[in-house]
Amino acid sequence: MIKDIFVFILACIIGTSCSNKTKRVNTNFNETHANKDIKPSKMSFASLGTFSNNVESALIPCYDLNIDKYIQKSKEIFDWVEIMEYPPHIFTCQNGCYFLLSTTKNATGLDTNFYHWLILNAKGEVIANIVSFSKNINNCYIKDGKIHMVTFDYDDEFFFKEQSERIPIKERDFIVGKTLILYKENKFYVEAR
Numbered sequence: 001m002i003k004d005i006f007v008f009i010l011a012c013i014i015g016t017s018c019s020n021k022t023k024r025v026n027t028n029f030n031e032t033h034a035n036k037d038i039k040p041s042k043m044s045f046a047s048l049g050t051f052s053n054n055v056e057s058a059l060i061p062c063y064d065l066n067i068d069k070y071i072q073k074s075k076e077i078f079d080w081v082e083i084m085e086y087p088p089h090i091f092t093c094q095n096g097c098y099f100l101l102s103t104t105k106n107a108t109g110l111d112t113n114f115y116h117w118l119i120l121n122a123k124g125e126v127i128a129n130i131v132s133f134s135k136n137i138n139n140c141y142i143k144d145g146k147i148h149m150v151t152f153d154y155d156d157e158f159f160f161k162e163q164s165e166r167i168p169i170k171e172r173d174f175i176v177g178k179t180l181i182l183y184k185e186n187k188f189y190v191e192a193r
Helices: 002-021 045-050 067-073 075-083 109-113
Strands: 089-092 098-102 115-120 126-132 140-143 146-154 166-176 180-191
Touching: 045 180, 067 075, 075 115, 075 126, 115 146, 126 146, 126 166, 126 180
Parallel strands: none
Antiparallel strands: 089 098, 098 115, 115 126, 140 146, 146 166, 166 180
């Protein structure tokens, strides 16, 4: 019992500490832009929500997907939808995959900064459930005939070193196929302001 109370208190302290390091900025889900002129080291943390190095997206808004059909078939999709704002924004791409984008209901702590992407194959089976600071659909692009998805997350340094005015960010570029395959990874810093 005492161990459980200690773990609970520790989790609350960490959640409060980390949530004070960052602030959520409300932005429009339909807002997309790419700016090659902005160097990541000169960016603010808040600008990651709409940041992309790409100028063109592989994603197309999808208005005719009956998500309820997939929710009934898959516990994983049902569980994801249960904790996300509903309805999610739905996109599709040339390989037939669906990309569902949402945020967590009543998010607290670090989760207030993340956008959640659930990637489904054409049959409605889950390929990946990923989180990113960016909701910009331009982060899903085509290169050499392959679909790529770029995500932005805290680098491990964020959790283990005292932070100053710069936040370490891990950028991952995945190839979307039957699974996600890590194509490349990069680390950069953004301003905490």
